[in-house]
Amino acid sequence: MTTAAFDPNSYCGLYCGACEILNAHRAGLDGGRPAAWDDLPAELRGHIPRAEVVCRGCRTDTVFAGCRGCHIRDCARARGVDACVTCPDFPCAEVERLRALVAQVGDRLPHARAIFRDAELAQQQGLAAWAEAQRVRWNCPSCGAPFTWYQARCRGCGGALKSARGY
Numbered sequence: 001m002t003t004a005a006f007d008p009n010s011y012c013g014l015y016c017g018a019c020e021i022l023n024a025h026r027a028g029l030d031g032g033r034p035a036a037w038d039d040l041p042a043e044l045r046g047h048i049p050r051a052e053v054v055c056r057g058c059r060t061d062t063v064f065a066g067c068r069g070c071h072i073r074d075c076a077r078a079r080g081v082d083a084c085v086t087c088p089d090f091p092c093a094e095v096e097r098l099r100a101l102v103a104q105v106g107d108r109l110p111h112a113r114a115i116f117r118d119a120e121l122a123q124q125q126g127l128a129a130w131a132e133a134q135r136v137r138w139n140c141p142s143c144g145a146p147f148t149w150y151q152a153r154c155r156g157c158g159g160a161l162k163s164a165r166g167y
Contacts, residue, residue, distance in 0.1 A: 007057035008135065009127070011076035011083050012098060013119025014111070015134040016057040020044050020148050021064045024053050041150040047108045072098055085123035111149035 006026060008017025016022055020040050028035035035053035037045065051065035058073050067073065072084060075094050081087045084095060099116065106113045122130035139146050145156025154161055 005056055005060070007059040009083070009131050010058050012072045013084065013115045013122055015118065015138060017135060018138040018147070018149050019055065020150055021053055022055045022057055023148050025055050028053070044109070044150055047105070083122060083127055085119050086127070
């Protein structure tokens with residue numbers, strides 16, 4: 001399985017390339033077996049509805065069940081924009097609804113707190129530069145292996161990742 005069928009970018013500003021679900025799905029495909037719910041970290045499993053672990057990124061047609069109903073995704077697709085920050089109406093009521101949701105779940109799902117900071121960076125840097133910066137950010141500073149939102153140790157070198165995650 002090639003990674004070309006995966007899109008690590010998002011509409012809202014969250015970097016799907018570091019998503020536990022997307023990466024578990026990709027690892028399962030690469031390993032010749034479907035990803036299992038127990039492949040996800042307990043701190044994530046405990047706060048999202050149980051569903052099939054399948055996702056290629058929110059900008060694709062293969063999206064995790066918990067993200068399929070995302071109003072930001074629906075809005076961006078309907079408007080034909082690459083990201084919210086490229087929409088002429090940004091920020092809008094949908095973004096404010098997302099901000100309210102993140103305020104409610106941010107303590108349980110800390111990766112969500114990065115959405116608005118990262119959206120602002122994407123707006124300042126441009127989408128291509130932001131995407132490259134995210135790709136670099138989500139690779140281990142010691143060995144360069146990619147890592148995910150809730151991963152505590154690098155799978156490549158075993159190094160600690162909390163400070164690299166930024167939350």
